[in-house]
Amino acid sequence: xxxxxxxxxxxxxxxxxxxxxxxxxxxxxxxxxxxxxxxxxxxxxxxxxxxxxxxxxxxxxxxxxxxxxxxxxxxxxxxxxxxxxxxxxxxxxxxxxxxxxxxxxxxxxxxxxxxxxxxxxxxxxxxxxxxxxxxxxxxxxxxxxxxxxxxxxxxxxxxxxxxxxxxxxxxxxxxxxxxxxxxxxxxxxxxxxxxxxxxxxxxxxxxxxxxxxxxxxxxxxxxxxxxxxxxxxxxxxxxxxxxxxxxxxxxxxxxxxxxxxxxxxxxxxxxxxxxxxxxxxxxxxxxxxxxxxxxxxxxxxxxxxxxxxxxxxxxxxxxxxxxxxxxxxxxxxxxxxxxxxxxxxxxxxxxxxxxxxxxxxxxxxxxxxxxxxxxxxxxxxxxxxxxxxxxxxxxxxxxxxxxxxxxxxxxxxxxxxxxxxxxxxxxxxxxxxxxxxxxxxxxxxxxxxxxxxxxxxxxxxxxxxxxxxxxxxxxxxxxxxxxxxxxxxxxxxxxxxxxxxxxxxxxxxxxxxxxxxxxxxxxxxxxxxxxxxxxxxxxxxxxxxxxxxxxxxxxxxxxxxxxxxxxxxxxxxxxxxxxxxxxxxxxxxxxxxxxxxxxxxxxxxxxxxxxxxxxxxxxxxxxxxxxxxxxxxxxxxxxxxxxxxxxxxxxxxxxxxxxxxxxxxxxxxxxxxxxxxxxxxxxxxx
Numbered sequence: 115x116x117x118x119x120x121x122x123x124x125x126x127x128x129x130x131x132x133x134x135x136x137x138x139x140x141x142x143x144x145x146x147x148x149x150x151x152x153x154x155x156x157x158x159x160x161x162x163x164x165x166x167x168x169x170x171x172x173x174x175x176x177x178x179x180x181x182x183x184x185x186x187x188x189x190x191x192x193x194x195x196x197x198x199x200x201x202x203x204x205x206x207x208x209x210x211x212x213x214x215x216x217x218x219x220x221x222x223x224x225x226x227x228x229x230x231x232x233x234x235x236x237x238x239x240x241x242x243x244x245x246x247x248x249x250x251x252x253x254x255x256x257x258x259x260x261x262x263x264x265x266x267x268x269x270x271x272x273x274x275x276x277x278x279x280x281x282x283x284x285x286x287x288x289x290x291x292x293x294x295x296x297x298x299x300x301x302x303x304x305x306x307x308x309x310x311x312x313x314x315x316x317x318x319x320x321x322x323x324x325x326x327x328x329x330x331x332x333x334x335x336x337x338x339x340x341x342x343x344x345x346x347x348x349x350x351x352x353x354x355x356x357x358x359x360x361x362x363x364x365x366x367x368x369x370x371x372x373x374x375x376x377x378x379x380x381x382x383x384x385x386x387x388x389x390x391x392x393x394x395x396x397x398x399x400x401x402x403x404x405x406x407x408x409x410x411x412x413x414x415x416x417x418x419x420x421x422x423x424x425x426x427x428x429x430x431x432x433x434x435x436x437x438x439x440x441x442x443x444x445x446x447x448x449x450x451x452x453x454x455x456x457x458x459x460x461x462x463x464x465x466x467x468x469x470x471x472x473x474x475x476x477x478x479x480x481x482x483x484x485x486x487x488x489x490x491x492x493x494x495x496x497x498x499x500x501x502x503x504x505x506x507x508x509x510x511x512x513x514x515x516x517x518x519x520x521x522x523x524x525x526x527x528x529x530x531x532x533x534x535x536x537x538x539x540x541x542x543x544x545x546x547x548x549x550x551x552x553x554x555x556x557x558x559x560x561x562x563x564x565x566x567x568x569x570x571x572x573x574x575x576x577x578x579x580x581x582x583x584x585x586x587x588x589x590x591x592x593x594x595x596x597x598x599x600x601x602x603x604x605x606x607x608x609x610x611x612x613x614x615x616x617x618x619x620x621x622x623x624x625x626x627x628x629x630x631x632x633x634x635x636x637x638x639x640x641x642x643x644x645x646x647x648x649x650x651x652x653x654x655x656x657x658x659x660x661x662x663x664x665x666x667x668x669x670x671x672x673x674x675x676x677x678x679x680x681x682x683x684x685x686x687x688x689x690x691x692x693x694x695x696x697x698x699x700x701x702x703x704x705x706x707x708x709x710x711x712x713x714x715x716x717x718x719x720x721x722x723x724x725x726x727x728x729x730x731x732x733x734x735x736x737x738x739x740x741x742x743x744x745x746x747x748x749x750x751x752x753x754x755x756x757x758x759x760x761x762x763x764x765x766x767x768x769x770x771x772x773x774x775x776x777x778x779x780x781x782x783x784x785x786x787x788x789x790x791x792x793x794x795x796x797x798x799x800x
Contacts, residue, residue: 117590583771
């Protein structure tokens with residue numbers, strides 16, 4: 115099994131071969147992404163692989179940077195500005211800011227400029243009736259405008275098409291007649307759900323992803339074949355569930371945000387192996403800290419997600435909160451002279467000052483280098499040397515009255531506190547007690563920073579899994595194949611609706627079953643759910659369980675009871691006297707896939723782990739610190755550690771793509787799968 119996580123800077127590959135985990139990290143080639151993937155695939159060896167599981171941020175980065183192809187958008191006449199209006203919501207920071215503008219609106223950087231958004235004369239009613247028939251002559255005239263503008267694809271979203279998509283289907287035929295063989299997405303197939311804006315934005319993103327990933331997938335598949343790969347190519351979706359490549363390309367909007375979700379799945383899978391059901395997962399990279407929650411062994415899943423503020427995609431996705439805190443977070447001086455860390459980042463180009471690649475501002479990586487946590491000769495597995503003099507000069511150039519020692523010390527503690535606040539905020543939002551959760555630290559910078567945040571977060575422990583720098587890629591060999599279908603139908607649940615709901619579920623299950631590759635049809639397990647609300651509410655409670663078999667009056671009663679139970683779990687209230695309205699009905703077909711198994715470490719017969727050397731950690735205390743003072747900290751190689759080893763802090767544990775830093779008052783215990791479990795030492799009562 116091979117998993118590959120394609121990031122904006124690096125491409126991570128993991129291979130599971132003969133029960134052992136092999137890893138490769140290569141640079142991502144901007145503009146020729148598959149070249150880096152194929153180079154890494156050749157290095158790790160794909161000839162004997164059964165599956166090649168792929169996740170990428172390529173599509174996401176294209177949207178964020180607006181490096182997008184030109185497409186057209188067709189909608190019901192009078193509604194061409196739906197993409198510009200969004201939902202009309204403002205972020206907290208924009209509520210009192212008259213200059214705030216939606217990032218994808220016409221006043222900023224529109225995904226589809228207004229002149230390429232054309233209104234079509236037609237109108238269907240909310241119950242599927244035809245108020246105005248499709249005006250084909252007018253539609254052809256609008257398509258001639260798009261042809262003149264040389265669009266490369268077309269997104270179609272008509273009002274109430276989720277009830278009946280006949281007008282959209284005919285419009286697609288007209289597009290091909292006028293524009294030829296260009297990618298066309300229609301909302302009634304891509305996202306047949308209520309609420310026009312989210313359906314429209316999802317359909318637009320789908321066209322972009324067809325154009326971005328279509329040719330990419332063909333080149334990648336051909337390149338893998340040339341390397342001798344004859345197995346199955348899978349893509350991960352936004353919940354890190356796997357899809358065969360041809361299924362993913364039929365609706366590629368689902369794969370736009372796969373990379374971060376894979377880390378959550380890796381955490382959930384590894385937690386189950388350890389017998390830990392409740393996890394706070396933190397993926398700390400160069401730019402951001404991506405935080406997610408696993409409760410009862412399952413990640414929190416949303417029915418939609420945002421690529422940018424209010425840029426909505428209707429796809430199931432693992433709930434991830436991102437904050438601007440990572441190894442590349444910039445250390446700056448605020449308007450009142452205070453030291454700040456993040457959210458700005460040095461990125462990969464020019465990177466931190468210590469990279470000696472043109473960066474002049476200090477970052478968290480520079481901070482940890484000057485403290486002695488990072489090894490200037492062994493960074494990134496020895497592939498890169500760090501320039502401590504560049505880091506020192508960057509800190510000295512800050513316009514601050516603080517001494518150099520204070521700047522470095524404060525920068526470290528502020529950066530750690532930013533991460534701790536992000537973790538606590540996620541815990542508070544979900545009403546959980548961090549003391550009941552283990553904090554999983556991964557990403558290249560996670561093990562270096564998260565142990566220092568443990569006392570502030572008050573989590574039970576920090577768990578550093580094997581290969582933390584490539585842990586998201588391991589999530590791609592920790593997931594199942596999942597096929598899903600959903601439809602909206604505003605229906606008051608009750609005995610009279612049983613036949614309608616039964617027909618809806620049977621139709622979706624039949625459609626899923628027909629679309630499954632033949633080899634999966636006997637192994638697929640179907641699961642039903644629905645998103646419902648109390649009648650009169652404007653928001654839904656998602657993923658309410660639905661019984662299998664025929665939906666009868668008794669089954670409807672069970673669905674209503676399940677809704678009230680789920681609603682009470684999420685809100686703490688029950689309103690059983692209010693009718694329940696079903697909004698979106700869902701079916702998932704799950705096919706169990708082979709998953710990574712982490713090899714167990716032997717135990718040490720006698721003695722203690724031997725440190726390679728003793729370091730001096732500088733500037734660890736908060737406040738003025740005389741030059742030359744520091745805290746001695748033994749340095750270990752993770753490959754030397756065995757199960758049951760105990761390492762008291764302060765200490766540094768190195769491995770090729772990450773560094774774990776234990777602060778004083780902590781102890782790390784090596785688990786049977788090689789994980790580091792870090793806990794605060796118990797303090798004696800005064």
